[in-house]
Each structure stands twice: as structure tokens, then as C-alpha cells.
Amino acid sequence: MSAAPQQRPELRFPPVENGLDYLVDVTNRLATEPGVDPTPRNLKYAVRSLQDATETLLKARLQHEHWALVVAKPDGATRAAFARGDFLSCMTATRVAFSARVQVIRCGHPPYRAGSGCWCCG
Template identity: 50%
Template sequence: MADTLSSGSMSQLPGGDVHFPPIENGLDYLCSVVDHLVKTGGESPGARDLKYAVLHLQAAVEVLLKARLQAENWTLVFKVPSTAVRAKFESGEFESCSTQETLARLKSIVGLEFAAKDVTALNKLRGDRNALQHYGLTASGPATEARAGRRKRSTALHGSAR
């Protein structure tokens, strides 16, 4: 499935450069999640698959939510929008807002609503990702699998407009 997007906007550009626009990048992360969770022959994903499913799902969520925020106004993805400088945005040399701040801005500025259960699921996913990245994670395989999306589906990315 990861090759699904390879012929699209994320292809290699002339001169060897690559281009990873946010939406396609987020979708590619989601394809990776599916690749890690859906195994041929119905076998269960291993611990490494679950680890990368969690990491890539969190990355997808963050990229796609921030892409929506950016569509409203590019300055909104800065941790402190009043300090936004276009050149820093274009070079990616700035500190962006947290996922929680992204959700808050999507609600208060863009007008998107997120169900409490979806925000809770996103917070748990963020916690798992932080543990994996910074100090390790020991967790129930089925619970991690569920949070990574294999056993239950969340509508967190489908906030409805007011």
C-alpha cells in the first residue's frame, strides 16, 4: 500500500529533489499504518509493526490536522502565531504548535468540533508516541493495536463543521 502514493505528488523531482506536500505526506503515513497492521494470511502484527503503526498514525494525525490549520492561515501553525515569519515557515525552521493547541485552534478559529472520545483517543495516541520516542513503552498489545486503529476506528480526523 505504501507505493499507492509513489506516483503522485511525492515523486522524485528533476535533479534528485523530493517533494512531500503535507496532505500527501499525511496520507502516506496512513498507508504505512495500514501496511504495519494488515498482514497477509491474516497473521497478527508483531511488536515492531505496532510500534511503527503508533508512530506513523500520530505523525499522520499531526500532519493532517496542521495542514487543515495551515489552510486557514499559515501563521496558525507557529507555536506563537504573532512571531510567524514567512521565510522561516517556508524553510521549516520554526517551532510549531502542539497537537492539543492545533485542536484548540481548529475549534476556536476554524470552527471544527471534535467529540470528547476522539480527543481522548488522540491524547492516548500522543502519550504512546511520546513514550516510544522518549523513554520506551510497555503496554498491552491489544490496547496498542486498538489505539493504532486495527480493532476500532476513530473519527478524530473527521471533525464536523459547526
């Protein structure tokens, strides 16, 4: 008699939770005894996890604003395809540049002057 097939656990990684998990990985890889440097391998993967955390958390914030901000080609994207995960995600640098243009369009002023928002919008 064969055993009943085991159900696979549901894999679900919400963006903010996933981004924070990357940050935990960074701290775990850099945490060493006092006076002991992290290994080159741990340093390499800490940097990579930091980049992944940055990208994931940025995209989570952009998605909070509008789902199409994280899609590589928003012109042909649909909400239904996005909900299914049927889309290509944008590159972070491209999306940051696009988001800056969106802010200029909204208020007409350059974004992030002197490390803050534009001069009139905060």
C-alpha cells in the same frame, strides 16, 4: 580524471502527500495473513505512523486556513520565515485547543457540539 559530482535528488514532501504516506505505512504494517496478528514491532510503528498521519493532515488543513495556525509562536512569526521553513511547528493538542478558541471567537458558539460544528454554523 574525477567523475562529475552527482546531483542530489530534490527532497520534497508536501503535507497531504506525506500524511497519506504515513497511512499507507500503517496499513502495510498491519496487513498480515488471515488469522495472523501483526508483530509487536509492526503494531508499535503502525500506531506511531497513525499519530504522525493525524498530526500531518491536521496541520495541512490548518495551514490551508492560514499559515500561522501551524506555527508554535504565531505572534512573532513572519510569512517569509514560514516559507523558508524557519519556524517551530506547534504541538497538535495545543493547536486543536487554539482552533476551537478561534471558532468560538468567529461565531460566539462552542465548537463541535455533538460531533459536528457549532449549533448555528454547521
